[in-house]
Amino acid sequence: MDEATKFWYLFIAYDIVWLLIGGYVVWLGVRQNRIQRQIERLRALLGEEEDDRAEGTAGRAS
Amino acid sequence: MTRPSPARSAARALRLLLPVAVTGLAVGTLYLAFFHAARERVMGDIQRIFYFHAPAGLVCFFAFFVTFLASIAYLATRRPVWDIVGRASTEAGLLLCSIVLLTGPLWARPVWGTYWTWEARLTTTLVLWLIYAAYLMVRRYTDDPDQQARFAAVLGIVGFLDVPIVYWSVRVWRGHHPLVLKVSGGGGLEQSMQHAFLGGVATYVALYACLMMLRVPMGRQEEELRWLRERAAAMRDAGSR
Amino acid sequence: MSLPASSSPAARAALNPGVLPGAGREARKAVLVCAKDLRIEWRNLDNLPAMFFFSLLILVIFNFAFDFASSDFRILAPGVLWVAFTFAGVLSFGHSFDLERDADCIQGLRIAPIDPGSLYLGKMMANGVSMLLVELVVLPLSALLFGADLLPVAAPLGAVVLAHTVGFAAVGTLFGAMTARTRRGDVLLPILLFSVSVPLMISAVKSTSALLSEGTLRGEAATWLTMACIFDVVFVTAAYLTFEYVLEE
Numbered sequence: 001m002d003e004a005t006k007f008w009y010l011f012i013a014y015d016i017v018w019l020l021i022g023g024y025v026v027w028l029g030v031r032q033n034r035i036q037r038q039i040e041r042l043r044a045l046l047g048e049e050e051d052d053r054a055e056g057t058a059g060r061a062s
Numbered sequence: 063m064t065r066p067s068p069a070r071s072a073a074r075a076l077r078l079l080l081p082v083a084v085t086g087l088a089v090g091t092l093y094l095a096f097f098h099a100a101r102e103r104v105m106g107d108i109q110r111i112f113y114f115h116a117p118a119g120l121v122c123f124f125a126f127f128v129t130f131l132a133s134i135a136y137l138a139t140r141r142p143v144w145d146i147v148g149r150a151s152t153e154a155g156l157l158l159c160s161i162v163l164l165t166g167p168l169w170a171r172p173v174w175g176t177y178w179t180w181e182a183r184l185t186t187t188l189v190l191w192l193i194y195a196a197y198l199m200v201r202r203y204t205d206d207p208d209q210q211a212r213f214a215a216v217l218g219i220v221g222f223l224d225v226p227i228v229y230w231s232v233r234v235w236r237g238h239h240p241l242v243l244k245v246s247g248g249g250g251l252e253q254s255m256q257h258a259f260l261g262g263v264a265t266y267v268a269l270y271a272c273l274m275m276l277r278v279p280m281g282r283q284e285e286e287l288r289w290l291r292e293r294a295a296a297m298r299d300a301g302s303r
Numbered sequence: 304m305s306l307p308a309s310s311s312p313a314a315r316a317a318l319n320p321g322v323l324p325g326a327g328r329e330a331r332k333a334v335l336v337c338a339k340d341l342r343i344e345w346r347n348l349d350n351l352p353a354m355f356f357f358s359l360l361i362l363v364i365f366n367f368a369f370d371f372a373s374s375d376f377r378i379l380a381p382g383v384l385w386v387a388f389t390f391a392g393v394l395s396f397g398h399s400f401d402l403e404r405d406a407d408c409i410q411g412l413r414i415a416p417i418d419p420g421s422l423y424l425g426k427m428m429a430n431g432v433s434m435l436l437v438e439l440v441v442l443p444l445s446a447l448l449f450g451a452d453l454l455p456v457a458a459p460l461g462a463v464v465l466a467h468t469v470g471f472a473a474v475g476t477l478f479g480a481m482t483a484r485t486r487r488g489d490v491l492l493p494i495l496l497f498s499v500s501v502p503l504m505i506s507a508v509k510s511t512s513a514l515l516s517e518g519t520l521r522g523e524a525a526t527w528l529t530m531a532c533i534f535d536v537v538f539v540t541a542a543y544l545t546f547e548y549v550l551e552e
Contacts, residue, residue, distance in 0.1 A: 003106070005172065006108045009171060010110060031280065039287050039290060042294055200481065220545070221499065227537065228501055235509060
């Protein structure tokens, strides 16, 4: 195997390191956004209903 | 609803700082790996993947050790935060484990001519990957959150106890054949190689901290979301009655 | 409970848990759980025939996959046999806790005055005995199929089989209890079992093949047997201690 091919292996190996880390971080971000959106929507929903019932305790998970 | 407390703003500052630190360390290690470290005599330049391969394995073990401790802490105290820490650490560990498993063959191919050798450390890493992937699967398939946390904690303990036994058995299984790699641990490394290796370890430790920093608050939010969903469901039931 | 006056104190103690010290009492409860499971199995034969049939089928399938007649028994048999035994074991581990789901029996066990660890040991023994029964029939059968003579190594082979069966039952029972209460538990159980028991699988195959080729337990087989015993001790202890968290509602 010549040196140039060897360098290709090295290059791909390094790429995989960055891709995996980047992929996981992006996946975390996507999930984070989705959770955030759902929390906000549910909070708004629950807040309205609570206003209707005049229950003033806006809740947070302990 | 949430007012920024000192702790919160410190956490925010850390959250901004850590990714910068990780990037800086990674760039620094890249420099050390490619320009500072001596060229390996036998393997040549391809050996330079070592500085991002071996430290990943090291920190991956550390991550699973954290899972083990968090699992014990969860069963002892039943505080949800330990469950979240265990899960976050497992995910980070599995990521590092995947890096080891994918870069290993790409290094082995040009050097030994095969992608995979059933070498003790590589095989142990593969088994670890399987165990902790199973850990995440159990979490996925368990619906009740408390049950999920308890099952995961038991697996976090049992899985880690398995590690030394796996390593020992794989070593005896392959016989004591000469290790092709003499570069383990850093003891037998040349000075300049050691620098790059330590740089790699620092990078991955910072990355691990950074990922935990992202994942643990997310776990708390997941918990809040679950709680909100339960409330919404309860309210819907009350409304329809 | 009325006892004949002639019975020895030991026999009386064995029959009446009240007079035994703590550890012995728990051990007896474990035996009771084991006996209960085996009695249920004996009465309705729900699982053992399936285990026999399944492991037999694996032997047959592997025969077509590898062609036993033209290969060395000592090289091929250990792997094939342990795959057959452990796959049969999976059936037992899964069934062991499905059994308790009917009519919510697990609830009864949970509130019974029995230590979760003892319950685990009882279940593990029942699973182990089921596996051993299968092995007792499949081993001679495989000797016939492979055309090999196992009689000279029967005793050491028994020790090897027992040590590894205990290990598989130890891990399998813990995971069986866990996966019985998850979605897709039937899928999760083998995934968990076979990833954690990798070292045990290696030592099972290696010790069996060392025994078959060398004919004694000395040398390589002894190393592997030691490893299996360490695995047994570590995982029986770990499962004994953590079983209460798995059982908890």
